Amino acid sequence: MSQNIKDMLHELGYTNIVENHKEYRTRPIYRDSDNNTVLSVNKRNGRFVDFARNISGSFDDLVKLTLNLKDMKDAKTWLSKHGSS
Numbered sequence: 485m486s487q488n489i490k491d492m493l494h495e496l497g498y499t500n501i502v503e504n505h506k507e508y509r510t511r512p513i514y515r516d517s518d519n520n521t522v523l524s525v526n527k528r529n530g531r532f533v534d535f536a537r538n539i540s541g542s543f544d545d546l547v548k549l550t551l552n553l554k555d556m557k558d559a560k561t562w563l564s565k566h567g568s569s
Contacts, residue, residue, distance in 0.1 A: 499511075509523065510523050510525070
């Protein structure tokens, strides 16, 4: 699933993704930031942490936040169209 998560991050518009054995690190695109590693996304389960804003959640939550969607149903619809069940 880790490659699937990375592919979806790219489709969401995330760039400059740094990869280590447990996570992807990148700059949040849903807010202004000059830190390229402040957003962490777990490679195994997709959970994210924005260390500067002290927010975290599921990959579904990250999709909702990134795309500025109204509700989780819209995030799940996006995910179903982009390779995640």
